[in-house]
Amino acid sequence: MKTKIIDRSNCRPVITQAGNSVALKTGSWRSLEPVLLKENCTNCLLCWLYCPDMSVIVRDGKVEGFDMDYCKGCGICALECPGKKGQKAIRMRKEEKE
């Protein structure tokens, strides 16, 4: 979202557009990113349940990936993931940024 720089014409802490928070991406300060290893995923959805944001994308009861516009890279999903036979389905890796 292109942010309008505040000047005297809009110097008022008022939000006039309802629901405009969808326009604000908050994942920019992530340093670790989650990686999904589908072969180890049982779709138990604990990652979806534990995600403090709404960044685990689930469709038809199956984990599809992560919404990187909002994922902060906290790693809770990877920590909680029980995986399959002791092999985690989510691991965190250092994110390479351009």
Added chain:
Amino acid sequence: MKKKIAVTGNEALAEALRQINPDVCAAYPITPQTDMMQRFSEFVADGLVDTELMLVESEHSAMSACIGASAGGGRVATATSGPGLALMWEMLYVASGMRCPIVMPVINRALSAPLNIHCDHSDAMGARDSGWIQLWSENAQEAYDNMIMAFRIAEHTDIRLPVMVCMDGFIISHSLGIMEFLADDVVRKFIRKFTPHEALLDINHPVSYGPLIVTDQYHEYKNAQNNIMSEVFDVASDVAAEFENISGRRYGFFETYKLEDAEIGIVILNSAAGTCKDMIDEARREGIKIGLLKPRLFRPFPYEMIAAALSHLKVICVLDRSDSFGAHAPLFVEIATSLYNCKQRPVLINRIYGLGGRDFMPEHVSGVINEMIDIAGKKIEIIPKKYISLRK
């Protein structure tokens, strides 16, 4: 001929509030403001105004309720004094930051400790950086006039900032003085109908107040607030010109008294200026070329205009009714800042008077006049800051 009557400062301001008839008034009693709000509460009880008078549990709540009512879309007023203003401190910045055009008489009173209910400017001076416009008043007439003009300045679409109208506690608030009121319909016409702006209660246009602005734009926001403040000069000027048409009374950003040909001068706020003017008349009869400058608009502060009015003087005594302990007092600092860029600068001295209601007597004015004469004649050493009228 206009009818002149004798009223106290508090009566004058309560009457102004009755004529203005604000939508909401949230207040908490504190001496010496109590008497004014008590009078206004009688107007509410008697049905003379439509105001929703909210009786809250503290000044912090009073200002919070005013901010809510103002954001809600109402014309809002309150009043306070001394420690009451201090307790509002957090919410003062919210009122100005949220662009709430609240008008608040501040009946100047000392801050504790030691406990003291009498006149002192420490309260309003403590709030001078809060983003509120400040108008100062010498007597009941000026306070009444400032109060009516304050609504027009505060509610101007380019401004929309809160205004404090400062008036000396007890000396003016509880003393009878002669003044004239404007007619109710003249006041109502002058202040105009209130137009809310992005009102919370406008349910067809929902808005959210008070979201977080962090490092990305807070700095720009404050710059914008500062820019808006600097537009107050033009608005205050226009409002004063219009006010002169209905009242015959002219108000500038400051008042000068016999300053044009003066060699020495006094700068002082509010009621004590009256005593000084009398003593200036007396000194003038003895051939002493002395004048006075009394600021009215203290925030924003008209630096260039004040410099132009004062720079020809040889010596200036800035008399402060508040102090910044271990530093120069607030009014002195502004006057010194005004004059710093002038090629020719007067000698400046700072004298602290009247704290906690200590009487400011004619002999105290004579004392500073004599001191300035001696400094101009290079007879004595310059002491930059000193308390006067101390007991011996």
